[in-house]
Amino acid sequence: MKLVHVFDAYCGWSHGFSTTLREVIARHPELPVEVVSGGLFTGPRRVPVREFGYVQGANAEIAKLTGAVFGEGYERLIADGSFVMDSEAAARGVAALRQAAPERAAELVVALQQAFYVDGSSLSEAATYRAVAEGAGLDADAVVAAFESDEAPYTAADDFHRAAELGVTGFPTLLAVDGRQVSVLARGHATADDVDRRLASLS
Template sequence: MKLVYVFDAYCGWSHGFSETLRQVVSRHPELPTDVVSGGLFTAARRVPIREFGYVQGANAQIAELTGAEFGEAYERLIADGSFVMDSEAAARGVAALRQAAPDRAAELATTLQHAFYVDGLSLSHAATYRKVAEQAGLDADAVVGAFEAPEAQDAAAKDFHRSAELGVTGFPTLLAVDGDRVTVLAHGHATADEVDRRLANLS
């Protein structure tokens, strides 16, 4: 059995799930964890953030429920409403980091969300992946190269397709996958204890 975490790096609720994910992964070192980008803001949804009028209200709700931090640099980044969240670019970055350190994919996914939601760094810029890679002790040149490579678009498209194949309809979703059996452990929000109880019911 393995865990499959389907999220979007530009999803506030996924950011709110970061601490739960960290705890679950640390409690279950025996379970490999795949990280899949879901593609929340693509095609017609790739528009200036001002068109999503609910963002600040939702973020306040997420912070209250999960304790997740939304930093001042992030607030400045989105203040004028012109910032565009591009989930394909973020998925390319997730794929580049995942390629550099497959066994640290969950950790790197949460680090990437911190880079956006706390440090206010765009997930469309190569410099963001350089910084994340350097902080994680990875080969930053290799990560940036992978982010900018044509193959990264294929990796993003494969992630979006896998998310759909798994039947995921919202982010974040944490799944337990055992052969053909797929069980939802968390959708939107859950504590690590709640996930543990659901895992225990599978054994």
Template sequence: MKLVYVFDAYCGWSHGFSRTMRDVAARHPDLPVEAVSGGLFTGARRVPIREFGYVQGTNARISELTGAEFGEGYQRLIADGSFVMDSEAAARGVAALRQAAPEHAVELAAALQRAFYVDGHSLSEPETYRRLAEDAGLNADALVAAFEAPAARASAEADFRRAAELGVAAFPTLLAVADDRAVTLASGNATADEVDQRLSALRAGNAS
């Protein structure tokens, strides 16, 4: 069995879920985690943030339920409403980070979201990945090169297809996958304890 974490780096609910995801991964070191970018803001949804009029209200709700921080840097970045959330670029970043340190995919996904939602850095900018690499002790030049490489774009598209094949339509979604069977452990929001309860029930059912 493995865990498949389908999220989008530009999804506020995914940002809120990142603490739970880190806790779940830490509690279950025996379970490999596949981090997959969902592709929330692509195509016609890749528009200035002002067109999503519900953003601030949604963020307040996410913060209330999960304790997630939406920092001053983020507030400044989106203040005039012109910023465009491009999930394809963010997915290229996830692919580059995943390639650089696959065993730390969950922590690096959370760091990527903090770069946007707390510090206000665009996930389309190479400099954002340079900062992330330096903070994580990774090779900054290599990470930036990977982010800009054609292979990262191919990986992003592969992630979007993977999410669709799994039937995931909402982010974040955490699945337990075994023998090509996927069971949802969390969708949108859940605590680590709730995920543990569902995982234990699943394991008990499989054992019986």
């Protein structure tokens, strides 16, 4: 059995789920974790943040429910409403980090969401992935090269296809995958205890 974390780096609820994800992984070191980008803001949804009038209210709810921090850097980044959340670019970056250290993918995407939601770093910029890679002790040049490579858009598309194939329609979704059996452990918000109860029911 393995865990599959289907998320979007530009999804506030995915950011809010980071604490639960870390706790679940700490409790279950025996379970490998696959990380898949879901593609929330692609195509016609790739528009300036001002067109999503609910963002500030949703973030306040996420912070209240999960304790997630939305930092001053992030608030400055989105203040004038012109910032565009591009999930395809974020998925390319996630794939680049995952390629550098597959076994640390979950840890790396948590750090990536911190870079956006706390520090206010754009997930469309190579410098963001360089900083996350350097912070994790990875080969930053290799990560940036993978992010900027000609293959990167195909890697992102593969992730979006994988998420759809798993039947995921909302982010984050944490799955337990055992052969062909796919079980939902969490969707949106859940505690580590919630996930444990669902895991126990599978055995």
